[in-house]
Amino acid sequence: MKVFSLKSQGVKEVKQYNASRRLARSIKPVGPLRSPYLTQLIDPSDGLSVLEKRVTNWVLQNPNAPKDEAVFVKDGFELTRGEIASLDIGKHISKRVIDVWSIILNHNEKFRSEESPLRVFARSMDCVANGDIVDVSKANVKNMFANALLPAWDDMADDFNWGKAELNWAYVLCVGLKSRRCDILDSSSAKEKNEDRYGDMPKRVVRLLGDFLEQQRFVFKGKCVREMVAKRITFPWRDPKATFDYGVATMRHMETYMGDGGKGWNSGVSRLNLKPMLLLRCKYCACILLSPVNALLDKVYKESEKLERERKEKDPK
Template sequence: MGDNVYIYNDIVDAFCLILNAKNSADDKKRIFFPNAAINLLCVSDAYVDDSQEAKYGIKYVKFEETIRYWLIDCNIESVKGYQLLFFPVYAHDHFYVMVINTKSKAVEILDNRPLVEGVPFSEKYHDYPEKLRHAFSMYLKQHGMKLWEKVLNYEIKLVDMPWRTLDNNVDCGIYAMRHMETYFGKRKWNCGLRADNFDALKALRMQYAYEILVDQVNKRHADFSMKAKKYFKEIRND
């Protein structure tokens, strides 16, 4: 979480655990899944020796298992009733977030980097949104939720955000965490960042590192809590 370095998938996953705990307490109808869900479904090169059909079948099984075990870890009984379902993506050295939004009936992409001129949507995002839409629909059907048919027809949208930038190559993970923290599916959305505001992003790195260390979901928070509080207090006073 230091300055000017990429963050690891585990950091984003830990933050998703914290967000799930917070949103469970606040009843915000939002749920956050780990990187593994999309990685196993779309990004991983595992099972390359299988046929295309068999490979996708195996990938869906891994996707379903990831969701099922994650819900157990988060003490969440079911995805039923949730309106925003967040799936962080790490592909080609870049983090972004896909959101299944049952309110707007869309699969939305939250990405701090805009499309480069001349690069089509399909080249950057491949068929990942379509695969997520289909796999999540299958998951709903498998678990007896009628919403599955509607999800199959959800529109895929790239959410426009004024703070997007092509000039920052290292903070995509922080942007992804901030987007998950602040997005509630509303058209008028401000995550509190501006394009290339490096001081604000540095502050967020510190804030998120602190939260992950001291939050109750961290099984070692008792070991880290006092040291972290002392350390960050000293930094703020400098």
């Protein structure tokens, strides 16, 4: 059995946010810049910019650099060079990359348009019954689940999203409060029944989310969530043979899915054209490294520029 969680910690007090605080922004975007869904969505049809090429080369084309070196830090959560290098072509993406992607998407939600649903992205969760976590009691599981939501919790949230990563496999579980639906976004083969493919994971997540909402005094929302039944969403770009791309597809689904059951949903990728998916690997790598929430952003700029300068001196061409 597996449950979405973080490392076991005591549950911190959950702050209640009112609507006015939720919409407050340190920088007030104007016009079309207000919505990341319209202007900040990564476009796989665009090529890499000079800066994007530079920072991705610094990570992906720098074999002599230490793999345990931190290249992203946010609130004590680190991503190493070796972990982000899993975004290289032909590799299965590390679940910690999906964790960091959740952090970045939560940051982008601060600049969403007021008409857009407020999405919350919990960090990918460790398994509580795989030997890594000793205490699998009901109380501790609830604590770990709550801790997975706390970094992004907002009492005005409309959709809750979990990026689930296992060995050579990843998918998204989205719980929508307004739409009252629980959706599974999975690019892998659909031959197996949901019960065989996902076990009781969706049911456990729904139950834990219901408990969490009730703890925050949202009794009606908690009741509605518990009544949800997870359903797998179909989409035309699903390619079950592209096993190495399950992770990047999951990141794309997290970025583009709005919790509406897939109506009008266009992820910008196609099973007939692999180029966008390959490009997204580099785009996401650069996006993570260059994110304004990255405490090591100055280091990324300076060291990538230094490496590029050294290479040009060796080969002026």
